[in-house]
Amino acid sequence: MTSTSAIDLTALLAPGLPPPAVRWTGFAKYNFVGGHNDPSFVPVDSLIEASTTVLRREGQTLATYGLNSGPLGYRPLRDFLAAKLKGHAGISCSSDDILITSGSLQAMDLVNGVFLARGDTVLIEQETYGGALTRLARLGVNAVGIPLDQEGLRMDALESALSEHKRRGVRPKFIYTIPTVQNPTGTIMGAERRAQLLRLSRAHGVPIFEDECYSDLIWSGERPPALYAMAQGQGVVHIGSFSKSVAPALRVGYIVAGWDILSRILALKTDAGSGALEQMVLAEFCRAHFAAHVPTLARGLRAKLETLMEALREQFGTAAEFDDPKGGIFLWVKLPDTVDTLKLAQAALAAGVALNPGPEWSTDKAYSRCRLRLCYANLEPAAIREGVATLAEVCRREFGVPSRIANVAHPQGR
């Protein structure tokens, strides 16, 4: 023994780790980030009832990893999902084609895990979920953004990108898309474009990774069939979640795929199963209440979205441009080109307003520089209005936009 001094653990860390986390100090007062939901719509009474019923009936099965359902997850929840996906998204699948995951983020990690190696290329929507971008970057994967329009992925741009990659001898591993309530733009891809997308996917031998995390929350309640449905499950892997439709802190998502792929995904899921109590309570709740709960929640969210859009018009006038999203929990906003939302986000946070700056949600940093995402589900209507007013103040101070204070220069904003 040569020394008894303490070991410097940090000298032993693996190379290439992300920067250390910073201490959490609570949510921002006006919290427009994070995909949280509306607390008043958490179905607390029904969850208590579901939890009591299911624990009374089969609580003892908690003594067994995977309950009595095996590694794909709690069978009654998969049965519910198979029926729901059939009715909602047109997907014909059995409970054995569904793997329950610990949230859709584990689903995403698993799908990435079976397809991607360092140096691979994937095609993704130019504006997309920030966590998808950070994951691909960490995996050393080249994420090529395809521009969007008001119906989602632009087919001309996708076709060009596919052809260009083919010319260069690069076969992208998949096309990652959120076709039904796109994050962050809130668009829904129509059935015709979905068919085009599937034709392109097949012609180039590049499968589709379809993420339907937000697809339950659609104002009209109507939607085209899932890509997985239209393709009869061929060449498509589908994921979804209960985070937006029931509660985000319940970490329950799922993957739908043929067994050729699902068996490879399952082999990577070495976590001894996802949380069983959450699956049991969800299954029991959903069987009785999901169909009625979701439209109620959607109406509540729509009302909050109206509040947000009204507040933006009031405070920013024509300086804030946005399309009315078809559903979801977020609004994608364009400010004048002079605004740098990365800087705005820092200044706003200091004033208690948290927002997602565009460049964190896009592969095109120049295009997204003046754009931002606002999640509106978690805040009370009054807080939405106050938060937007505060944001407008900060933005005017930092960038001179909007040029005058609310309700004076922009009567058209009402």
Place this chain on the structure above:
Amino acid sequence: MTSTSAIDLTALLAPGLPPPAVRWTGFAKYNFVGGHNDPSFVPVDSLIEASTTVLRREGQTLATYGLNSGPLGYRPLRDFLAAKLKGHAGISCSSDDILITSGSLQAMDLVNGVFLARGDTVLIEQETYGGALTRLARLGVNAVGIPLDQEGLRMDALESALSEHKRRGVRPKFIYTIPTVQNPTGTIMGAERRAQLLRLSRAHGVPIFEDECYSDLIWSGERPPALYAMAQGQGVVHIGSFSKSVAPALRVGYIVAGWDILSRILALKTDAGSGALEQMVLAEFCRAHFAAHVPTLARGLRAKLETLMEALREQFGTAAEFDDPKGGIFLWVKLPDTVDTLKLAQAALAAGVALNPGPEWSTDKAYSRCRLRLCYANLEPAAIREGVATLAEVCRREFGVPSRIANVAHPQGR
């Protein structure tokens, strides 16, 4: 477009994936694998009460990722753990030194994730948790087994290995140990040996990864302080679980580490939090019932262990050798050298008996060839007896061991 034929997704898979999973067809009739627990000791009534109380009080917080507790996990559960670890394991830590994980397997993945890169070396107990071995193999890490005795890791062997690696210029990333109810041998490392281990760790600058998944289940209720406690948290990362003490299907584990390491671990935990309902219900349950529940469970498990050991003596006589474990849910058994437990496991499974063959739980395939692990918590006493009788039959048929049938040749077995 050149083709509309289906895409062969399997041609796009990443290299180096594990073999595909096989369809689950249910548990073996005599299921001595998997670390399941005793269904009759799942505290169903108390879990219902806890779930009702906590959902009534704060169910609405499920609308927020991480509840109101931030990314380290539900604060009341961390508060409970800080107090429990102090009383039980002598660990002085605050709730901010604890990260709640989705089972201790996520904890293990995260600790591995911050320290290990392909080509690294770690020192581990020669007989150890099979999932630790498969993880290290998949990470491309060289796992060097250190022989055990009846107090766990042998210090002479560890010192030799450390010196030998130093000579070769290789600094192992950590020493992975299960000091308190070792898996699979069931030993507890004494306080004096723990002090030796810490001295060796410091002298060689190789930290300790302490896994205490089974440490709640000790027949005597007494144990030495955790290595983390004795080291005042310096150079040690500690993990644990509620799987063995409450229920394995609840996927709740934890990591205790200083912020220099925990902040790096937290940065790798990109799952938007572990399941909140499980954390909430556990915290509510544990505050009121954990202290009384664990000794009751331990008494029940000890009785089952007696049944198993009695059945082995009855059926195998002196052909089955084992030490009486100090706690836990498994027994490590040596059969005569002629028995190949990998083959035995296959033949036994065909007869309805599932067991862990030694080589899957050891780095020394020759030493462990005639050894096996039997988990006894999940089976009823009658099934334990039947399962062992079936195993003896199969073993006699395949290997001529035990040489005669029960209760005839081995009266000393009673």
